[in-house]
Amino acid sequence: PGVRFKWQNPEVSIIEGLWARGDRRLNRLLVTAYNKGCKFDGWSDKFRYRSWEASFLDEGVDIDFFTTRVRHAIEPLPWDHIDTMVSKDYLISEWNKATDGVYTIDCRNGICNQCGACDFETIEPRVFDDCKENRVKNFTQDGHKPKGYKKLKISFSKLDQAKYFGHLEMVKIFIRAIRRSGIPVKYSEGFHPKPLISFEDALPIGLESLNEIFYLSVHDNVKPQTIINGLNIHLPKGLSILNCHFAPKKPSNKPFEPVVYMATSKYGFFDEEKMNHFNMISEFIIARCNRKGKIKNLNLKEMVINLALLAPNQVRMILKSEPRQTVRPFEVLEKVFGLSKVEIKQVAVVKQ
Ligand code: SF4
Known part of the structure; x- marks a missing residue:
């Protein structure tokens, strides 16, 4: 118990060692291996060690010379220049x-x-001692000692360049800000304790949002309003805490609410005819591929509640956000308006 075993394909390690310690004498090997189909070696299903071995033979490369040979300290190294x-x-x-x-x-x-x-x-x-200086010094109610933990509901915005943070990256940013500000949070138990934090939605990269929610368990004597300043000092540009209060004890049993998105195209206009066509028909089947590669047909009309053109370059979407009934605005831009991946990148989408 408590022991985790991790391993790597030793043939991958050989190739990694070769390229980590090899020099310009391996140029030809790279071209030969590429021509034999060695591409995307980082993906295990594409890794072809037999092709690498054939390339070593063709180019007369002695693996041990570059990898396991004992080197003298004064031997010139490829990066010496x-x-x-x-x-x-x-x-x-x-x-x-x-x-x-x-x-x-x-x-x-x-x-x-x-x-x-x-x-x-x-x-x-x-x-730098900035972190110590910027710690929240007075986030607890005077004279109150903590008796336990309470859950905070914290809302924040993710705008501008912050839209390029992936969800996991953003979680790390928040955990770092929590640690730097010195907020007394509850940690998980076990070998790798982590702050107990959970997000309502995992935003895809490229999507901005005016109001996102996460939950954090803190000492019950914390003043929620002090958390706003404490975190904002340590958050990067684009991420900003808006509000913070204690979450109700009982989880909300409100039905899932639809989400409003505003999509604004920087360089083009949205095709009104395509949108009107979508609004008139009763069924719009799209194919979605799950992680296992299985394709499933879905009726997009059941997930899109409303599409409206507010300006030639601006469309408002009201989309369902329920388990197995969630559609992201980028998918609507692609399927309904027929935008290519490049065109979608020119559209600023903000969750309201
Ligand atoms: S202070 Fe440290 S990093 Fe700078 S020269 Fe001296 S040993 Fe090197």
Whole structure:
């Protein structure tokens, strides 16, 4: 119990080692392997080690020479021409210290080891204390000691460049901001405790939103309003906390509400005829492929509640957001208005 076993295909490791330690003598190997069909090797279903082996033979490449051979410290390396400011002599001395088990003092504490990276005019080690200074100092109610945890409902906007954050990336950003601001949150149990945080919706990349919701469990003596400032100091441009209050104890049993999106095209107009056609017909079947590659036919009319053209380049969509009945605005732009992937990228879509 508690042991997780991870492994990697050793043949992939051989190729990785070869390209990590190889040099310009491998140029021809790359072309030969490519011509034998070695493409997208990072995807296990496309990885063809036999083709690599055939290429090694064709080009006379000795794998061990590049990977497992013991190298002398003074041997020239393929990246020696790149000036990192740190001299090779220094790196060799560090290597020797490492093999002898001798530590090098952390130079951020004031003692320079003369590695060569700093000129002490424009480059020097600096330790930032911003996080400590920006910690929320007074987020609890005076005189109240925490008795447990309560759930907060926090709303935020995701606009402008922040639309390019993927969902997991955004979750990490929030967790980092929570840690930096010093908010006392509840952590999960187990070997890798993480703040208990859950988002109502996982926005796809490229979609902006005026109002998203996430939930966070915090000490019950926290003043919700202080959380807004505490988090906003540490969030990047485009992500902003709007509101924060304690969530009701009982989960809401309200039916799923439709979502309104505003799509504005930067360079073109939406085809009104196509939209009118969609609004008039009773069935609009689209094919969707699930993660397992299985194709399912769905009636888009059952998921689109309303489409309206507010201006030649602006369309308002009211879409269902229910389990197995969710459609994203990008899919409507593609299927109903016939926009290509490139054209869709020129459309700013904001969840209202
Ligand atoms: S202070 Fe600069 S030059 Fe000195 S050891 Fe540290 S990084 Fe290298």
